[in-house]
Amino acid sequence: MPDNVKLVLLSCCAPCSAGAIKQLADGGISGVDDFVVLFYNPNIFPNEEYTKRMNEQIKYCEELGVKYAVGDWDHDKWKNAVRGLENEPERGKRCDVCFAYRFAYARNFAIKNGYNAIASVLGVSKHKDQSQVDAAAKRELVDIGYIPIRWDENLRQAINRVSNFYRQNYCGCEFSFRKKPQPAILGINGCETGNGTL
Numbered sequence: 001m002p003d004n005v006k007l008v009l010l011s012c013c014a015p016c017s018a019g020a021i022k023q024l025a026d027g028g029i030s031g032v033d034d035f036v037v038l039f040y041n042p043n044i045f046p047n048e049e050y051t052k053r054m055n056e057q058i059k060y061c062e063e064l065g066v067k068y069a070v071g072d073w074d075h076d077k078w079k080n081a082v083r084g085l086e087n088e089p090e091r092g093k094r095c096d097v098c099f100a101y102r103f104a105y106a107r108n109f110a111i112k113n114g115y116n117a118i119a120s121v122l123g124v125s126k127h128k129d130q131s132q133v134d135a136a137a138k139r140e141l142v143d144i145g146y147i148p149i150r151w152d153e154n155l156r157q158a159i160n161r162v163s164n165f166y167r168q169n170y171c172g173c174e175f176s177f178r179k180k181p182q183p184a185i186l187g188i189n190g191c192e193t194g195n196g197t198l
């Protein structure tokens, strides 16, 4: 880990990011001098769902007293970016584009606001492939540091056990809707999601 890191933590939702934010807030990641949580998820559909996840994220950041920022929700533009990949499965090529799209925004946000590195919780979910997230980040973040931090999963689960977070039952985009809600989403292992999650 380099020194003097001013980190943008790209986050998809409160359940996925809870442990990471707590670790950062407690100074548990050495070398990080400053950080901000960036909620940037134009992939999430519909807007009501996006708003629920965003509000949970804001609530948790405010409880911990950490800085946060919310990006634009331009779902139509995001949909154009993944055009032709609608039938890809979760973890497929559409997700490569989706991760890169959000990392590109995080990079621009970081440069504009004086941060020098990016980390994310997009690979935290049991439905995600961390190596796919890391590969997308490394392709996209060529002129800014990417730090593939492995967050403390036990801490994340412990926080989720005592928190009443809203938990979604699909990753985010309309192409990731699941046919039926799955019981697992009610438990600590289950922010079913795709941007990240439990």
Ligand code: SF4
Residues within 6 Å of the ligand: 043, 044, 090, 091, 094, 095, 098, 099, 171, 172, 173, 174, 175, 176, 194, 195
């Ligand atoms: S399944 Fe999730 S990561 Fe993949 S494209 Fe949809 S919102 Fe993005």
